[in-house]
Amino acid sequence: MNRSTIDLWVGVFVVAGIAGLLFLALKVGNLASFSTNETYQVQARFANIGGLKVRAPIKSAGVVVGRVADIRFDNEIYEAIVLMNLDYSYQFPRDTTAKILTSGILGEQYIGLEAGGDGVMLKQGDRLRLTQSAVVLENLISQFLFNKAAESKEPAK
Amino acid sequence: MQQSPIVEIENVSFGYEAARPVLREVTLAIPRGAVVGIMGQSGCGKTTLLRIIMAAYQPSAGSARVLGEATSRLDREGLYRMRRKMGMLFQFGALFTDMSVYDNVAFPLHEHTTLPEELMHDLVMLKLQAVGLRGAAHLMPAELSGGMARRVALARSIALDPQLILYDEPFTGLDPISFGVIVRLIRELNDSLGATSIIVTHDVQEALGVVDYVYFMAAGRVIAQGTPEDIRASGEPFVRQFVNGMREGPVPFHYPAPEYGADLELTGS
Amino acid sequence: MQFAQWREHARGRLERLGSGVTSQVWRIGFASRFLAYLVMHSGTALRRFRLTIAEIYFAGVLSLIIILVSGLFVGMVLALQGYETLQRFGASESLGVLVALSLVRELGPVVAGLLFASRAGSAITAEIGLMKATEQISAMEMMAVDPIARVVAPRFWGGVLSMPLLAALFSAMGIFGGYLVGVQLIGVDAGAFWSQMQAAVDLRNDIMNGVIKSVVFGVAVTWISVFEGYDAVPTAEGVSRATTRTVVTSSLAILALDFVLTALMFTGGKQ
Numbered sequence: 001m002n003r004s005t006i007d008l009w010v011g012v013f014v015v016a017g018i019a020g021l022l023f024l025a026l027k028v029g030n031l032a033s034f035s036t037n038e039t040y041q042v043q044a045r046f047a048n049i050g051g052l053k054v055r056a057p058i059k060s061a062g063v064v065v066g067r068v069a070d071i072r073f074d075n076e077i078y079e080a081i082v083l084m085n086l087d088y089s090y091q092f093p094r095d096t097t098a099k100i101l102t103s104g105i106l107g108e109q110y111i112g113l114e115a116g117g118d119g120v121m122l123k124q125g126d127r128l129r130l131t132q133s134a135v136v137l138e139n140l141i142s143q144f145l146f147n148k149a150a151e152s153k154e155p156a157k
Numbered sequence: 158m159q160q161s162p163i164v165e166i167e168n169v170s171f172g173y174e175a176a177r178p179v180l181r182e183v184t185l186a187i188p189r190g191a192v193v194g195i196m197g198q199s200g201c202g203k204t205t206l207l208r209i210i211m212a213a214y215q216p217s218a219g220s221a222r223v224l225g226e227a228t229s230r231l232d233r234e235g236l237y238r239m240r241r242k243m244g245m246l247f248q249f250g251a252l253f254t255d256m257s258v259y260d261n262v263a264f265p266l267h268e269h270t271t272l273p274e275e276l277m278h279d280l281v282m283l284k285l286q287a288v289g290l291r292g293a294a295h296l297m298p299a300e301l302s303g304g305m306a307r308r309v310a311l312a313r314s315i316a317l318d319p320q321l322i323l324y325d326e327p328f329t330g331l332d333p334i335s336f337g338v339i340v341r342l343i344r345e346l347n348d349s350l351g352a353t354s355i356i357v358t359h360d361v362q363e364a365l366g367v368v369d370y371v372y373f374m375a376a377g378r379v380i381a382q383g384t385p386e387d388i389r390a391s392g393e394p395f396v397r398q399f400v401n402g403m404r405e406g407p408v409p410f411h412y413p414a415p416e417y418g419a420d421l422e423l424t425g426s
Numbered sequence: 427m428q429f430a431q432w433r434e435h436a437r438g439r440l441e442r443l444g445s446g447v448t449s450q451v452w453r454i455g456f457a458s459r460f461l462a463y464l465v466m467h468s469g470t471a472l473r474r475f476r477l478t479i480a481e482i483y484f485a486g487v488l489s490l491i492i493i494l495v496s497g498l499f500v501g502m503v504l505a506l507q508g509y510e511t512l513q514r515f516g517a518s519e520s521l522g523v524l525v526a527l528s529l530v531r532e533l534g535p536v537v538a539g540l541l542f543a544s545r546a547g548s549a550i551t552a553e554i555g556l557m558k559a560t561e562q563i564s565a566m567e568m569m570a571v572d573p574i575a576r577v578v579a580p581r582f583w584g585g586v587l588s589m590p591l592l593a594a595l596f597s598a599m600g601i602f603g604g605y606l607v608g609v610q611l612i613g614v615d616a617g618a619f620w621s622q623m624q625a626a627v628d629l630r631n632d633i634m635n636g637v638i639k640s641v642v643f644g645v646a647v648t649w650i651s652v653f654e655g656y657d658a659v660p661t662a663e664g665v666s667r668a669t670t671r672t673v674v675t676s677s678l679a680i681l682a683l684d685f686v687l688t689a690l691m692f693t694g695g696k697q
Contacts, residue, residue: 003476006479006480006483007479009483009487010479010482010483010486010487012487013482013483013486013487013490013588013591014482014591016490016591016595017486017590017591017592017594017595018591020591020594020595020597020598020599021590021591021594021637023598024530024594024597024598024601024633025629025633027620027624028526028530028601028623028624028627028633055628055631211568213564213567213568236570237570237572238570240567240568240569240570241569241570243568245565245568247561247564247565248561249560249561251560251561251562251564251565252562253557253562253565254556254557254560254562264569264571265569265571268569268570268571268576269570269571310565313569
């Protein structure tokens with residue numbers, strides 16, 4: 001086995017290895033969408049973020065337009081502050097609503113943006129004023145039971 | 158021109174473990190240009206002495222000076238500098254098995270010089286010619302006989318024209334022809350290179366025929382020294398037993414054992 | 427008398443246990459210094475890159491066949507087993523996700539690492555151990571060539587560079603195997619297979635973490651291999667025991683590191 005043959009095989013091996021990595025990155029992973037796009041960051045406050053996680057998708061009309069960058073707790077107003085990175089190529093009006101939604105019935109939670117009608121667009125560092133917190137199952141159940149109890153009292157009137 | 162000895166060992170003691178000394182206050186000097194033999198039984202400390210000269214180990218007492226420098230005061234750089242002027246032939250050659258004969262001999266040249274390829278080629282061929290193996294340059298070590306491997310190792314050890322050549326049991330396991338070849342090569346190379354050679358061996362008769370001076374060791378001490386004639390004429394009991402290969406003498410035939418009768422259970426029961 | 431004897435016996439056992447533990451700890455320290463020295467004297471391995479390339483050949487290229495074939499089979503089995511279970515929940519279209527995530531996050535680095543340790547790691551240990559036993563290492567030292575820089579460092583870097591590539595190829599082959607069984611053999615929809623996979627496998631979280639794992643495993647396995655070879659007792663028996671130790675220690679190290687890395691990367695972290 002002389003030197004040039006060894007060099008050849010090592011070259012083939014390295015190329016194959018890199019090709020394998022590229023295959024994984026492109027065909028298997030989601031490199032195609034989102035990794036090095038320019039983003040701008042906005043924030044929103046929620047009374048309850050439910051099961052929202054960092055890196056959860058931010059969708060508008062069902063299309064991914066950004067990712068959750070960070071989740072913090074504000075100790076003065078006692079609300080959650082969510083920092084969101086939105087793709088630069090998507091502009092949203094200042095009065096856009098941010099809602100925490102669930103994909104499917106028991107799936108992962110994500111933020112859904114519904115565009116408002118304001119002429120001025122959001123820029124880096126802005127805060128979305130209109131938010132809707134996540135649905136908490138316990139609250140839903142207790143509300144349902146409360147409604148049921150109220151209904152059964154009605155006929156007495 | 159009387160120069161200082163190339164190797165000076167003074168009162169050197171050493172042991173691999175503190176409790177068991179292998180060398181006890183050994184003193185000897187190797188004059189430049191000579192072929193010197195260090196002989197003795199297996200386990201007498203001669204290989205360890207060689208390793209002290211090679212500076213693979215430091216003496217726990219006494220001083221070892223090689224090529225004018227005290228080995229204990231050398232750092233890694235100094236050590237490698239010193240070793241570039243030395244050549245060593247290991248017991249079974251220690252050729253690099255993944256390289257050809259040519260690459261083995263060229264190894265020291267590749268590592269320590271920046272000579273152009275053609276010049277290196279000529280030098281390698283020169284060394285191989287000196288040991289008679291120029292035609293085997295393309296072979297791999299696995300394809301060589303023991304004697305040939307030993308000769309290639311010899312060519313490799315003189316690749317940089319060393320001033321001091323060390324031989325660790327160079328005659329072990331050789332057939333008579335290879336034996337004679339190596340013996341003559343040691344002498345010829347020593348003289349043509351103007352070097353000094355130290356041979357550690359227990360092949361007495363052949364070694365006595367080629368060396369200028371002999372040191373005899375037993376149990377970690379030098380017990381006799383002299384020219385080959387001195388040794389042959391010596392009356393020292395151990396030397397006589399060793400040189401003549403006698404069964405009985407200072408070195409007993411029987412390993413210490415309890416009473417023979419007791420071992421065979423012949424005592425009255 | 428019985429008790430005194432037993433006590434002596436027990437004490438002897440405890441002493442041996444204690445000295446065994448201390449000698450292991452000492453050995454780890456020695457191995458760490460060895461690694462530090464090796465890395466600091468890697469100049470030769472990098473300047474004369476030819477040497478390292480030869481080692482990438484022996485460690486990487488010659489492991490290709492076992493890695494590719496094993497990857498293929500692992501992927502195929504994943505698809506078979508996974509389909510069984512997923513189908514019961516009507517989630518058979520997520521088969522691609524199952525195969526890809528299992529391979530990229532865990533099986534790729536871990537199994538490739540174990541195979542690498544058995545094939546290349548043991549070969550490196552045997553080679554260095556034999557060089558030591560036949561005095562080639564001493565001969566090199568005598569010729570004023572640092573054997574760690576000339577023999578050990580190229581093998582170390584060869585292994586470290588080969589491992590991530592082998593892990594990536596293992597995962598790629600596995601996914602291909604999963605595709606073969608899932609789509610071609612069983613009949614899961616090809617579009618769903620790939621699109622769900624792409625949606626679920628994140629470049630940074632999954633693939634990058636898998637690559638980091640394979641690099642860490644590569645360093646660990648190659649370090650253990652070269653150290654055991656260099657530290658082997660220079661006899662036939664010593665070399666054979668060193669090779670066994672390499673495979674056993676490397677495998678345990680991979681599994682332990684896998685746990686630590688997985689805990690750091692895939693759980694905990696931010697909400």
